[in-house]
Amino acid sequence: DTAVSQTPKYLVTQMGNDKSIKCEQNLGHDTMYWYKQDSKKFLKIMFSYNNKELIINETVPNRFSPKSPDKAHLNLHINSLELGDSAVYFCASSLRTGVSNRIEAFFGQGTRLTVV
């Protein structure tokens, strides 16, 4: 199936640990994103990469570091996890503006991170 897939779907970990979330898309898109959805369902962008280049870097703690080995993958590494990091993290991908008019972002199924 063509999709944006992220792993794991659920992640429970203790404060202070380091964890990673992986994301892969096979839609042929060249731009990828990480979004955070808090407990009130509010969605906010964190990062965006285009063809391995960091394009968007919102006000996110340095403990969050995205890594894009190629344009089909964008991983999120989080150091020294805190209780407030508990949220659902969504990966997404889209085509770069100007390449096509179909620039809508497609989202992965989300990773529910719980820090205890």
Place this chain on the structure above:
Amino acid sequence: AQKVTQAQTEISVVEKEDVTLDCVYETRDTTYYLFWYKQPPSGELVFLIRRNSFDEQNEISGRYSWNFQKSTSSFNFTITASQVVDSAVYFCALSEPLRGAQKLVFGQGTRLTINP
């Protein structure tokens, strides 16, 4: 700064009723895109529609229709003859193309419940 307001936090209707979800946006950009996403109880984000700022044509897709009015900065979504499967949280989003990426600014979401 860009902003999206979905004033209706929750809507509850009986099956087969028509329902309209409101979305009002603010932007200083002349070129922008508007989107609607659906988040069913299973948690994934499903793309529904994209609208370009220079295309004010309304759109109908089956029981779904969208009314884009630049004069009132609104992009409302109507479901006709609602069904229980339409129950979800619906998000309106505005994006500004930024070096090819799409920085989505989401509204707070409207939780729609369709009762049998």
